[in-house]
Structure formats: structure tokens, C-alpha cells
Amino acid sequence: MDIKRFFDDDGAVSPVIGVILMVAITVILAAVIATFVLGLGDQVSNTAPQASFSFDYTEESTVTAYDGDTDSADGSLNITHDGGDSIVASNLYVRGSQDDGAWDTLTKPGGASWYSTQSNIKAGNRIAVNVNSGDTVRVVYESAEGSNSATLAEWSGPDA
Structure with missing residues (x-):
């Protein structure tokens, strides 16, 4: 070897x-x-934010609409951002209630806006909308370009 x-x-x-x-x-x-x-x-890069929302329904016999008129809604629904990513108000929508629209376009009683267009909706922020007991309300994220949307949370009324 x-x-x-x-x-x-x-x-x-x-x-x-x-x-x-x-x-x-x-x-x-x-x-x-x-x-x-x-x-x-x-x-x-166009993924939807991860956020959780809670719903608190209050039944009312008559609801005064934001413009002062009597509304035909059965009650109001408080929607609260419980945690997760912050979201620009103009990209976050409430769908399926009488007050359907983006968070920055919805108004409080008296007509003042809840949030401005560029407000960041983060944990603890809330909004109230008029609903009927048979409504199904969704919190929807839509990207600024409109090419991406996702339902982040959903609530069904007691009669839905």
C-alpha cells in the first residue's frame, strides 16, 4: 500500500x-x-392586518338618528378594536348596518366625525352604529388601492 x-x-x-x-x-x-x-x-405585501373586534348590542325602542330624526333601528351596536394591528380609518369599513361606511365617514350623535381620514384605529378605539336586531354587521378591511379586502370580524343580531 x-x-x-x-x-x-x-x-x-x-x-x-x-x-x-x-x-x-x-x-x-x-x-x-x-x-x-x-x-x-x-x-x-398586501396582506390584511390582524386585529380583533368586540361587539356590544344595546336594544332600544326608539333610536335618535345622528341627524336628529327618529330612526327605524332596533338598537345600537358598539364596535371596539380589542387588539392587534392598528388600521387607518379610511381603510376600515362597517358593512351591513344602517350606518354603512368607512370609519372616517361615520358620525356621532350631533354630526361630529368619530375619526379623521388618517386616524389610526388601535386597541381601545370604538364606534357606534345603528342596527336592527336582524342585521349582520361585518368589519371589513380594504386596502388603499382597493385590490385587497378581508372581513376582520362579524356580528349577527339576536333575530338574525
Whole structure:
């Protein structure tokens, strides 16, 4: 057995490992480039915020509307942001109640706005809307571009 031959042998596994690494790097680069070329990279950044909301329904026999007229609503619903991401008021909507619209367009009794367009709705912020006992109300997030929307919370009235 010639021991010198083992020390001089340069034909090890290195070329095989080198080729495998080069192929792996090429595949990873191709996948990253394809993701952005096909537009899948934009969808990653357009995810809906994670937030939780609670609902507190108050039954009323007559509800005075925000403009001072008597409303046909059965009651009012307080919607409170309990925690999670803060959301710009103009991107957060109440759908399915008599006071349907964005948080920045809904008004308090007396006509004052609850929040401005750029207000950040965060934990502890609330809004009140007129509802009927058979309504289903959803809190919906819509991106500024309008390309992405998601229902963050839903409430069903006692008669729904």
C-alpha cells in the first residue's frame, strides 16, 4: 500500500459537491426572480392586518338618528378594536348596518366625525352604529388601492 498516493490524490468529492451547490443556487435564484416577474411578490405585501373586534348590542325602542330624526333601528351596536394591528380609518369599513361606511365617514350623535381620514384605529378605539336586531354587521378591511379586502370580524343580531 502506497501511503503517498492518498496524500497526493486530489480527485475527491469536491467537484460533485460544487456542481450540486451551483445547481441549487441557480434554482433558488430562478424561483425568486419568477416570483417577482409573475407578480406574486406584490401579494405578499398586501396582506390584511390582524386585529380583533368586540361587539356590544344595546336594544332600544326608539333610536335618535345622528341627524336628529327618529330612526327605524332596533338598537345600537358598539364596535371596539380589542387588539392587534392598528388600521387607518379610511381603510376600515362597517358593512351591513344602517350606518354603512368607512370609519372616517361615520358620525356621532350631533354630526361630529368619530375619526379623521388618517386616524389610526388601535386597541381601545370604538364606534357606534345603528342596527336592527336582524342585521349582520361585518368589519371589513380594504386596502388603499382597493385590490385587497378581508372581513376582520362579524356580528349577527339576536333575530338574525
